[in-house]
Amino acid sequence: MAGIGTIGVIGGGQLARMMVGPAVQLGIELRVLSEAPDASAAIATTAIGDHRDPAAVLAFARGVDAVTFDHEHVPQAVLELLLAEGIPVRPGPSALRFAQDKLAMRSRLTELGLPVPDWAAVADAREVEAFLREHGDVAVLKTPTGGYDGKGVRIVRSADDAADWLARGGPLLIEELVPFRRELAQSVARRPSGQTAFWPLVESIQREGVCAEVIAPAPASSGRESAVAAEIAVAVAEGLDVTGVLAVELFETDDERILVNELAMRPHNSGHWSIEGSTTSQFEQHLRAVLDLPLGDTAVLAPWTVMVNVLGGPADGDLARPRARALGEHPDVAVHLYGKTPRPGRKIGHVTALGAELDDVAYRARAAAAAFD
Amino acid sequence: MAGIGTIGVIGGGQLARMMVGPAVQLGIELRVLSEAPDASAAIATTAIGDHRDPAAVLAFARGVDAVTFDHEHVPQAVLELLLAEGIPVRPGPSALRFAQDKLAMRSRLTELGLPVPDWAAVADAREVEAFLREHGDVAVLKTPTGGYDGKGVRIVRSADDAADWLARGGPLLIEELVPFRRELAQSVARRPSGQTAFWPLVESIQREGVCAEVIAPAPASSGRESAVAAEIAVAVAEGLDVTGVLAVELFETDDERILVNELAMRPHNSGHWSIEGSTTSQFEQHLRAVLDLPLGDTAVLAPWTVMVNVLGGPADGDLARPRARALGEHPDVAVHLYGKTPRPGRKIGHVTALGAELDDVAYRARAAAAAFD
Numbered sequence: 001m002a003g004i005g006t007i008g009v010i011g012g013g014q015l016a017r018m019m020v021g022p023a024v025q026l027g028i029e030l031r032v033l034s035e036a037p038d039a040s041a042a043i044a045t046t047a048i049g050d051h052r053d054p055a056a057v058l059a060f061a062r063g064v065d066a067v068t069f070d071h072e073h074v075p076q077a078v079l080e081l082l083l084a085e086g087i088p089v090r091p092g093p094s095a096l097r098f099a100q101d102k103l104a105m106r107s108r109l110t111e112l113g114l115p116v117p118d119w120a121a122v123a124d125a126r127e128v129e130a131f132l133r134e135h136g137d138v139a140v141l142k143t144p145t146g147g148y149d150g151k152g153v154r155i156v157r158s159a160d161d162a163a164d165w166l167a168r169g170g171p172l173l174i175e176e177l178v179p180f181r182r183e184l185a186q187s188v189a190r191r192p193s194g195q196t197a198f199w200p201l202v203e204s205i206q207r208e209g210v211c212a213e214v215i216a217p218a219p220a221s222s223g224r225e226s227a228v229a230a231e232i233a234v235a236v237a238e239g240l241d242v243t244g245v246l247a248v249e250l251f252e253t254d255d256e257r258i259l260v261n262e263l264a265m266r267p268h269n270s271g272h273w274s275i276e277g278s279t280t281s282q283f284e285q286h287l288r289a290v291l292d293l294p295l296g297d298t299a300v301l302a303p304w305t306v307m308v309n310v311l312g313g314p315a316d317g318d319l320a321r322p323r324a325r326a327l328g329e330h331p332d333v334a335v336h337l338y339g340k341t342p343r344p345g346r347k348i349g350h351v352t353a354l355g356a357e358l359d360d361v362a363y364r365a366r367a368a369a370a371a372f373d
Numbered sequence: 374m375a376g377i378g379t380i381g382v383i384g385g386g387q388l389a390r391m392m393v394g395p396a397v398q399l400g401i402e403l404r405v406l407s408e409a410p411d412a413s414a415a416i417a418t419t420a421i422g423d424h425r426d427p428a429a430v431l432a433f434a435r436g437v438d439a440v441t442f443d444h445e446h447v448p449q450a451v452l453e454l455l456l457a458e459g460i461p462v463r464p465g466p467s468a469l470r471f472a473q474d475k476l477a478m479r480s481r482l483t484e485l486g487l488p489v490p491d492w493a494a495v496a497d498a499r500e501v502e503a504f505l506r507e508h509g510d511v512a513v514l515k516t517p518t519g520g521y522d523g524k525g526v527r528i529v530r531s532a533d534d535a536a537d538w539l540a541r542g543g544p545l546l547i548e549e550l551v552p553f554r555r556e557l558a559q560s561v562a563r564r565p566s567g568q569t570a571f572w573p574l575v576e577s578i579q580r581e582g583v584c585a586e587v588i589a590p591a592p593a594s595s596g597r598e599s600a601v602a603a604e605i606a607v608a609v610a611e612g613l614d615v616t617g618v619l620a621v622e623l624f625e626t627d628d629e630r631i632l633v634n635e636l637a638m639r640p641h642n643s644g645h646w647s648i649e650g651s652t653t654s655q656f657e658q659h660l661r662a663v664l665d666l667p668l669g670d671t672a673v674l675a676p677w678t679v680m681v682n683v684l685g686g687p688a689d690g691d692l693a694r695p696r697a698r699a700l701g702e703h704p705d706v707a708v709h710l711y712g713k714t715p716r717p718g719r720k721i722g723h724v725t726a727l728g729a730e731l732d733d734v735a736y737r738a739r740a741a742a743a744a745f746d
Contacts, residue, residue, distance in 0.1 A: 002411075004696060004710065005693065020393065020394070020416070021397060025707070026708060027696065044416060279707075288700065293696070293697055294700040297705035320378065323399070323400065324667060327666055327667040328667035331653070331667065331669050331670040332669070334398070335398070335399060337399060338400070339400055
């Protein structure tokens with residue numbers, strides 16, 4: 001028989017790949033539109049095409065119960081076309097807009113009264129200088145669209161630092177350089193019919209703008225901080241009408257405030273720990289939410305879960321040996337590989353460890369990831 | 374890039390289906406030979422063909438690193454052909470023979486000194502009568518090959534009860550009707566290079582010859598009983614040179630002995646609990662063992678795990694409503710569906726609950742499964 005519900009995922013990266021297991025489990029048919037036949041989600045790839053091509057996306061989406069995403073790069077016009085054809089898009093274009101355009105996101109979160117860094121839209125050197133003067137002569141400049149993993153973000157100390165991006169035309173987002181103690185992330189899932197479910201607040205450790213490690217729950221977080229983070233994430237999901245999983249990246253400031261940094265409207269690297277660490281993983285939850293099925297329990301299965309990304313991989317490109325080493329030396333660590341060719345800095349997998357003592361759990365996860373260096 | 378290791382699975386049922394998630398996780402390419410395009414493991418089906426057809430199986434198996442199985446029905450001649458072509462077959466034909474032929478199994482276990490019910494090979498009414506006389510005028514008669522889920526097994530009290538099977542020719546297996554208190558199952562995985570790893574002993578509750586529930590670990594089992602069961606399973610795996618997962622079905626007799634009932638040389642219904650309940654599931658472990666990768670940790674993640682099969686399904690054949698009900702009423706129970714059309718008595722899925730109190734865990738699992746009635 002066919003699946004009990006069919007979901008079309010646009011984009012064949014590791015996020016689509018990690019939806020395969022839960023889809024198989026729940027009897028959902030997963031169809032993936034990939035850029036190339038050797039995508040990470042190759043096993044579920046049913047069409048090859050460009051996510052910017054309206055005809056390719058429409059042909060892919062016909063007959064599914066809902067369309068969702070591996071990334072946020074599908075143009076608004078393509079999304080609107082799907083809606084016009086009566087195909088449910090989750091999250092919908094009106095929500096995705098705020099994940100695609102950081103200026104729109106900052107503006108909307110400010111309207112909703114949610115805590116964000118000081119920010120402004122700047123279009124010329126004069127506006128950049130004015131913002132810098134008011135914020136201690138340093139700020140973070142971001143391109144409103146197209147940035148990820150540290151790309152499209154830079155620290156500026158003068159208008160000169162912004163000159164090349166300003167020359168491209170169009171407004172940029174400028175923000176205060178938040179004096180933060182650490183980065184946190186709060187994930188929540190929301191169904192079209194309104195139910196929400198959030199996981200524990202986690203700490204996300206970035207290196208060179210890329211997520212390196214996630215600790216669940218965030219160590220030494222007060223109950224108040226966790227409650228504030230969950231309230232913020234639910235408010236964003238409801239205020240922006242997000243459906244599916246939403247990850248809210250947060251700053252914990254030196255003066256103990258929580259500020260919203262970025263949004264991701266899909267399963268997110270900061271939630272990979274939930275595959276082993278929670279009763280319901282972010283990938284299963286995303287599928288449930290996208291089909292408007294009841295959401296699963298988000299309790300943790302161990303006091304601590306640590307996820308460490310496998311970045312780059314071995315210089316000789318041979319993953320068989322480090323995989324055998326990781327499995328052999330760390331039989332209690334879950335190893336995930338994404339079917340990607342190793343390349344410096346590339347996210348090619350992750351590992352997850354669980355346990356009662358954070359030091360021990362973090363050590364095991366880091367050691368297993370290091371087997372791939 | 375291609376998979377880091379390629380496994381070919383012969384048979385596209387739910388066991389192959391449940392290998393998909395772990396294969397994706399570990400970066401293994403899984404290829405499945407299914408009987409039909411709508412098999413349970415359709416997502417990984419790369420060829421359609423009959424597992425008894427040497428040409429079809431050989432064409433499928435060329436280029437994989439190892440062949441394994443969703444069932445034990447591949448003829449010895451076909452298996453030997455694969456070996457002759459240099460394709461690793463795990464478990465190999467010399468081991469699988471003992472899962473295919475119950476007379477051969479009983480004979481070999483007896484040679485190994487392992488505890489089995491009293492048994493004999495019988496070919497005529499006189500031999501049946503002789504066995505019955507020595508065993509209280511009741512016995513269990515089994516066809517040596519082709520039986521599963523209660524088929525090919527019957528209780529006999531006279532040679533007349535055996536007449537139709539005897540008329541087919543060929544010896545039958547006759548066994549004492551073991552006065553057993555309950556049924557247990559012990560799973561173990563074994564690599565070609567010799568490493569073994571076993572899960573806790575579990576209790577398996579059968580209804581009408583079909584597994585209905587599994588409780589892990591087996592309640593009220595002594596440490597001695599668990600150790601004996603593990604020793605038996607490891608001895609069978611080593612004595613029969615099994616590679617991959619081996620499930621040993623056991624009787625716990627009224628006088629507290631453990632006797633081997635049946636063997637399954639593949640992941641088995643009695644091990645489905647391990648998907649959520651153990652650090653390494655039987656499906657991931659099977660893939661590791663088949664590729665001769667280091668085996669994973671088999672610790673439990675909660676004091677109790679209960680798996681209940683979903684048998685039959687709703688009379689109207691619509692699984693969407695009971696699935697939504699099960700997910701909604703039991704957000705902490707894992708629901709697995711096999712992509713099969715409901716039919717009375719058919720295994721179409723299972724559910725698994727975990728927790729600290731057995732009564733509560735069993736209640737939740739049974740209630741979630743009952744949503745599909």
